[in-house]
Amino acid sequence: MIYFVGAGPGDIELITVKGQRLLKTADLVIYAGSLVNPALLNECKEECIILDSAMMTLEEVIKAMVEEEMKGEDRVVVRLHTGDPSIYGAIREQMDLLDERTLKYEVVPGVSSFCGAAAALKKEYTLPNVSQTVILTRMEGRTPMPPKEELSMLASHQATMIIFLSVSLAKEVEERLIKGGYREDTPIAIVYKATWPEEKIYKGELNQLSHIIAENHITKTALIVVGDFLGDTYERSKLYDPGFTHMFREAIK
Incomplete structure (x- = not known):
């Protein structure tokens, strides 16, 4: 087998x-x-x-x-x-x-690096009233992208985005994300070798992305993570809200 x-x-x-x-x-x-x-x-x-x-x-x-x-x-x-x-x-x-x-x-199946990156960052990709969608994608290189998956088009959703295999194209990633609709000050993180002993995390804003990558000489084996889930503002989950009724629990009046 x-x-x-x-x-x-x-x-x-x-x-x-x-x-x-x-x-x-x-x-x-x-x-x-x-x-x-x-x-x-x-x-x-x-x-x-x-x-x-x-x-x-x-x-x-x-x-x-x-x-x-x-x-x-x-x-x-x-x-x-x-x-x-x-x-x-x-x-x-x-x-x-x-x-x-x-x-x-x-x-x-195995644990993907995008899950390892969230664990390293100690963050949750899906937060109430912030983002309920996670986009896994990459920049085109020698492997082309379908036209409707071009990075600036995906950026228009302003969802949580995890970008694989693209740190060598950081400047273009930065430009396309801003062109597509992310704010220039959208929080970003670059997670190098998530969960490896040599793991490193770099944080900043979207308009600093290419600078951070160049300054730290990151050339491969890193994820670019983008979205407001990296910030501190969100709403509590309804699932554990004492005032919310669901099939397992009555709301506390």
């Missing part, structure tokens, strides 16, 4: 129990290079074959999986992806090729 496993955002204790169990039993692990904390590979048994996919093409990854599967039905292959494999994991193309070969596989 082949397993696509989310490794979590960096902290080795944030892989799921199932993911950890599969690493311990795997005969082959193909992991996503510098994006996955290599300390997780210490869970693997001594005879496990470990390959770094940073040096491999899609076809080479699939070939390694297939060859391991051909050794017997009891073989366990783990494709170890950073965070949760459903977000910028490029797993669809792998699964489609496995489908063509009628090979069985399973996806094991």
Whole structure:
């Protein structure tokens, strides 16, 4: 069986129990290079074959999986992806090729870095009367964006926004967010390597974004987090409001 496993955002204790169990039993692990904390590979048994996919093409990854599967039905292959494999994991193309070969596989979810960033910031992305929507996106680079997902168009919602894979384009990110409707003084944070031992957090306002990134020499492995949820103003949740009735509790008069 082949397993696509989310490794979590960096902290080795944030892989799921199932993911950890599969690493311990795997005969082959193909992991996503510098994006996955290599300390997780210490869970693997001594005879496990470990390959770094940073040096491999899609076809080479699939070939390694297939060859391991051909050794017997009891073989366990783990494709170890950073965070949760459903977000910028490029797993669809792998699964489609496995489908063509009628090979069985399973996806094991993981903790995404955007969840790790919220924990690092000690903030809640969805606050009453501030934001009830979280947008996960990126700037276009060599991978283009669908026209309706261009950053300034998404910015028009002024929701909580988490921007992946874009710190190298910080100036353009800043300009497009302001053009789209965010205030220049909208709170922002840059979370570098969320939950890793070397995690760093930088805070400021949107019009300072590119300056903060340049000043601190951040070039990769960081999330840009934007929105008023980073501020201090919000309303209490109705769920725990003593004056609010719901199916489990009557309001206190």
